[in-house]
Amino acid sequence: MIDGERDLIREMARLTHSPLGHAELVYPWGQGVLSGVSGPRKWQREVLEAIGEHLTGSATRHRPCRIARASGHGIGKSALIAMVVKWALDTCVDTRIILTANTESQLLTKTGPEIAKWANLSITSDWFTATATALSSTRKGHERSWRADLVTWSTSNTEAFAGLHNMGKRIVLVFDEASGINAKVWEVALGALTDADTEIIFLAFGNPTQSTGTFRGLFGKQRDLWNTAQIDSRTVEGTNKAYLGELVATYGLDSDLVRVRVLGQFPSASSMQFIERAVVSAARTREPAPALGTDPVIFGVDCARFGDDHSTLAIRCGRDARSRPWKRWHHMDSMTLAGDIAVEAGRWKPDAIFVDAGNIGAAVIDRLRQLLPDILVSEVWFGSTRVREANWNAGGSGGTRIRVANKRAEMWTNMRHWLESGCIPDHQGLEDDLTGPEYGFDAEQAVMLEKKDHMKARGLASPDDGDALACTFAEPVQPRAVPGWLDPERYGRQRGGSEEGGLYRDLGNG
Template sequence: MGEGSFPEHWVNLLLGCAHDPLRYTGLVFPWGDGVLRGVAGPRAWQREVMKTIGAHLSDPATRFTPCRIARASGHGIGKSALIAMLVKWGLDTGVDTRIVITANTESQLLTKTAPEIAKWHNLSLTRDWFRATATSLVSTEPGHDRGWRADLVTWSVANTEAFAGLHNQGKRIILVFDEASGIAAKVWEVALGALTDAETEIIFLAFGNPTHNTGPFRECFGRHRHLWNAGQIDSRRVEGVNSAYLDELVATYGEDSDIVRVRVRGQFPSASSMQFIESSLVEAARARPANALPDEPVIFGLDCARFGDDRSVLAIRRGRDARSRPWQSWHHLDSMTLAGDVALAAQKWRPDAIFVDAGNIGAGVVDRLRQLGVGNVHEVWFGSTGQDALWAGDVRVKTANKRSEMWTHLRGWLPGATIPDSDVLAADLTGVEYGYAADQVSILLEKKEHMKRRGLASPDWGDALALTFAEPVMPRVNGWPADWQPQPSVRKLTAREEWYETYKDLGVEM
């Protein structure tokens, strides 16, 4: 087993943990030292899952039936850490074990799940038994590299071969779905059909935030619950979590809001999905031909960068056309330079209104634009009181703040509209989640800071487009902005004519 300098009795000790993942973790990881200083072992909920697996494999009546475990939870409870520990246990204690791990998105898989697996692999005493790559752990035992391994696989509805081919007769198979709520039903269907080998240890783990109220992950807790060991975990009851962040979510959105239900309580949302803008709306707007009427106003929306990797973005919209006039973005630009560039854009496109995010450097940008003589500049405060906004068709809804109001107008505008064919913009528009304010009526968008906690970028492009809906803007007159109306040519009066205009009421004649 590539045991290297390990004494034979120690290797046999590990092999004796084939049906006891909890005991295994106590042997191979340096609890209390280094990055695990102050940590005595797995968290309580992690130990409970390990005991469930151990009990299933130890019982001759269940050992060769699929062990299906599903956990829906809030943020920060250590799902990826548990996955990593179980991957190591599965490989180290079962010769020629096959493991496949996937996630809701490639980004989640490669930036969250994969690094966690690599971290725990490097912490383990058995790290020399397997060779780590960016997407796999492969046995170093000669002749076993093809069949004794763990692979991180991105899924596609059109390409499910990696799951259909998951067979390992007479040995061990582990299938892991991370952030399982976002994995397509077709992938679940193919994976379940593949887990049919006889006399084989089969473990299927499905973990994640319960973001969708329908689909296979939801059914693990509903009509298929008799097949699964399913549980829902409130993050606030887990040791070692970021309590301040969880308390902030509750204070911001309310205990019964969908955001708190999903991100804190591990409960499925009351709505079918928390995604504010459907992907189909965005994709249709990317592909639709541009079309604008000549009397529709040109509107600038300027989202000003706050810090770090955020960008300042200028969106330009005319009616339902947000594509024909190219957008601009800047990185690490001071307010004076940013204002100068926007002033140049205003000279070119003659906007009827410029709406600027006034937070942070935005206030300075507004002041500088006005100093430069740029007209129609309006500051917008995202946290100010929201008004009723157009949701879809003729339906209007209440909104909790100005940002939620603007995004709701944006959502209602998208059908029939055109946007830039940009992956960045599409990700911004589809990444934002929503819930309801404490009144349970007003729409409340997820904060930028909370999106970043979920691993998403600040939606700077989406906010820039939303800013073009900050206030109603009057249509143009004969295709010209109100303050750029061409004036008729007027001949200057001569001195005698001016004298006559002054005194004509006295009856004088020229």
């Protein structure tokens, strides 16, 4: 039994590293709006316990505690956020908390009201004042230093995240509906994780609506840094099972809508993602098909001058873009770049070299033509708008042909088709490049690929590796000549006569 303010303060001090104990104590479970509810849900308890275990470990207490949960609808994410916020404020003087969400509407109409609701339900409700955008201490002199703030994010205004420091005390950073938060905000927020001797808690919750981006990366290449889980709404107590079952029955268990809204799984493709990650992942691990002697070796070159971008040489022979090592150059001038490509050409004997003519590409092309007079060196103008068609998929007889708006869209569409059976280097950067671009349609309903500048505005890197591989699809390349005795058209024919055609014949001439 807590008797008076002094006992309550002592109890809060005792629970400084026990978020679950705090939640069980301060709310009127089983009463009023919590009637029929005995405490936090199972998944909520697990998160609260994980925070407590992290803070009680001498080796982990002052390391960032990173917890991410991807889930379907209705599991109580906002309620858990409110419980963590109230515990963090109640049990550590001058705690600083910043919360943001994918949209201002989510933050101000869902996350904010839920925080205010749970704050008012608690036995410490008079310790903090709730407004539409903050929960601040009522203790005189601590209004600015002991608080939680709801901040809408902007890629051009990230000061709130860059300035979140509270050395020697406690910091909590919360991203609600984190899948839609821009990569730049994530990057700047990392600055809050650098204070020494500080309790730092970083929570990222939300429906997994995007198959690319930083939130997706927490469950992939960053999974060793984060405590992650994906939660099926059907397994959580208190969710609307009838509604969830209706979604499954209507759209199917394998549909992206059900994956995201029910199963808590990332979609196979974002709504306008051009190449699905599953297709690229399969190409990374697929064994190369046996090479045909007729398959030409093709070089694709994407040129970049300076900055964060890099120049890439991709090498493809038929279905195999892995066996011959690719090359990448950072901050390389055109003459040196052309010389290095010529060296690779001497090694691999390409039948054609296709070079992006933008940036320093024109100079590279001129120099390659001087160095390699016997090899086709062709310029590729990504923005060329000549009316084109490309292979959309491999289904049916010969696949589906679609209209594309420019040369870049044509190459990427043909590459997309090829990836269904081709193999590529097992390289995370290449996968990110191939799955990063989104697409739309122009006024003529032709497919347009997302511009590099637009990708960078979304926090993605320029897809230099992806564009290099796409260049290998710039134009058809004639098959290589093979010995006559390997000519499949001669199988079953009698030897001799005009059909012999000499020792070699060019299959490209049929």
